[in-house]
Structure formats: structure tokens, C-alpha cells
Amino acid sequence: MADERELARALALSLEGLMASSSSYREEANVGGVNTRSSDNRWYPNMECVQVLLSMGISENAASRGLYHTGNTSPDLAAAWVFDHLEDPNLHDPFQPPPLSVDPPPPTLPTESRSLKMVFVVNTSIGMGIGKIASQVAHATLALYKTLLLSPSEQRVVEEWEMGGAKKIVLKGRDVDHLKELEEEAKKRNIPHFMISDAGKTQIEPGSLTVLALFGRNYLVDEVTGNLSLL
Missing domain, CATH: 1.10.8.10 (Ubiquitin-associated (UBA) domain)
Structure with a gap:
């Protein structure tokens, strides 16, 4: 239980810091x-x-x-x-x-059932520690966020997500094959997503797939990740 609270605090600090610092990136992107x-x-x-x-x-x-x-x-x-x-x-x-x-x-x-969220599926098979998971989820947040801001058609959706509280959820993935399967399902549904491949400087092997981030309407993202458990 203490580990879960520690992970939640680490994730919150990492994500909030990234979202705050990304405002300057939004201005540089100048997506109109x-x-x-x-x-x-x-x-x-x-x-x-x-x-x-x-x-x-x-x-x-x-x-x-x-x-x-x-x-x-x-x-x-x-x-x-x-x-x-x-x-x-x-x-x-x-x-x-x-x-x-x-x-x-x-x-x-849209109605509440179509509200937005960003979801992170963590590869739990590679034994990442709490700090490592927080770091990888933070990388996934910023990577997907930057990708969305570069698309003119997604800017209004990102703004709506932020106005609605920027909902973020971290879920358990089984292994690399599981993350790749989910990535393929996201592609089929045109769900914006980003897969993180770690540099391997700490804890895990270089090139390890650690986190899959997805963004979109609740009903659509749930078609891919709705049966996964919270981390």
C-alpha cells in the first residue's frame, strides 16, 4: 500500500511538472x-x-x-x-x-460519456522500480502531448482535455507483445498514441518498450484498454 502511494505521488509530480512546462512548447508550435x-x-x-x-x-x-x-x-x-x-x-x-x-x-x-483522457499502459514484465515507471510515464506524456500539438486537427481536442482537468490513467500491461497488440488496435481506430523505447541507461536493457500512451474519447480508448487493471 505504501508503494502504491509512493508511485502515485511520483507520477503526479512528474506529470504535473511536464504539463506545466509544456505551455511554452504550445506557444512555439503555434498551431492555429x-x-x-x-x-x-x-x-x-x-x-x-x-x-x-x-x-x-x-x-x-x-x-x-x-x-x-x-x-x-x-x-x-x-x-x-x-x-x-x-x-x-x-x-x-x-x-x-x-x-x-x-x-x-x-x-x-460532447456529452460526459465522450470526455477525453490520456491512458498509459506500462510493461510490467521488465521489473521497473517506482521511480523508473514514473519517469517512463512522464516521457510518454510529453511525447504524445508534443505529437498532438503538431497536428492542427488535434489542437482543439487537447485544449478541451486540458479544460476538463487533463485526465490521465496508468494501467497494467503484461509484456511487450501485449503493448504491441494494443498499439495495433489503436492504429485500427485512428487513436493517437506513442510507444516509449527506453535508452537503457538505468535498470533495463536498451530499446526496451516500456509504456504505450493513448489519447482520445473515453468510449474509443476503452475499446482498446477498457479491460486492463489500474497500476
Whole structure:
């Protein structure tokens, strides 16, 4: 029990320090919104986001509606909007947005069931100590966070996650094969993720896979990690 409390304190200190220091990185990344104003003064959907939504099985009309109502920068937010409006009878009808002279609606936040979290699956087969686990989870946090900030379509989602408390959960993974299996499932679902390979300076062999970090909506991340136990 004392070890669990010590690990929790170490993780909290590592993660909070990284999140605080990453604000300067956000400014350097300077990831902005997408300009959708055209010469004919019409609103157009972000086609990069549309392609992502189409790959998820969402119709083009529903994708356009979702992007219009969520700021037109994030396929994740748009998909959440679509899933929240599946009962709308006109969801898949041709979408005709109003002229740009009419202010678009404020971005619609998803329901609680679609809130965001960052999850870390730790390789428990290599005997890392408490401090080592905290260090590896911290590395995974910063690596995935930086990756997300480099994607214009993910910036709004990251901001929503931070405003919601930046939820982070650490889970038990069995071994390297288990982490690789989870990574493949994340790829299939287009879940942002990052696998940490340790330099091997302390405790473990160089190149050891230590932590898999994933980020996204609760319902989606849970499809990959929902059956794992807390560390």
C-alpha cells in the first residue's frame, strides 16, 4: 500500500511538472485554426478532417454538419457531435450552411460519456522500480502531448482535455507483445498514441518498450484498454 502511494505521488509530480512546462512548447508550435472562408463568401468543410471522418464510416453530409457545429478543425470533435446526433432525421441529408455573414454556432462540447483522457499502459514484465515507471510515464506524456500539438486537427481536442482537468490513467500491461497488440488496435481506430523505447541507461536493457500512451474519447480508448487493471 505504501508503494502504491509512493508511485502515485511520483507520477503526479512528474506529470504535473511536464504539463506545466509544456505551455511554452504550445506557444512555439503555434498551431492555429483552419481558414474556411472562400472568395465566394461560403463556408466549406476542412477536407482533411472530412477524409478522416469518412474513414470512420461517417457520411460526407454528416461529417460536414459535425465540422460546422464544432469549429471545423477536429475530426474527433466532429465525430463526437455526429454520434450524439444519430437520431436526427436529417443528419445525412445534403448540408447547406448559411452564408459566412451569419455567425456559425459556438462549438458544441460532447456529452460526459465522450470526455477525453490520456491512458498509459506500462510493461510490467521488465521489473521497473517506482521511480523508473514514473519517469517512463512522464516521457510518454510529453511525447504524445508534443505529437498532438503538431497536428492542427488535434489542437482543439487537447485544449478541451486540458479544460476538463487533463485526465490521465496508468494501467497494467503484461509484456511487450501485449503493448504491441494494443498499439495495433489503436492504429485500427485512428487513436493517437506513442510507444516509449527506453535508452537503457538505468535498470533495463536498451530499446526496451516500456509504456504505450493513448489519447482520445473515453468510449474509443476503452475499446482498446477498457479491460486492463489500474497500476
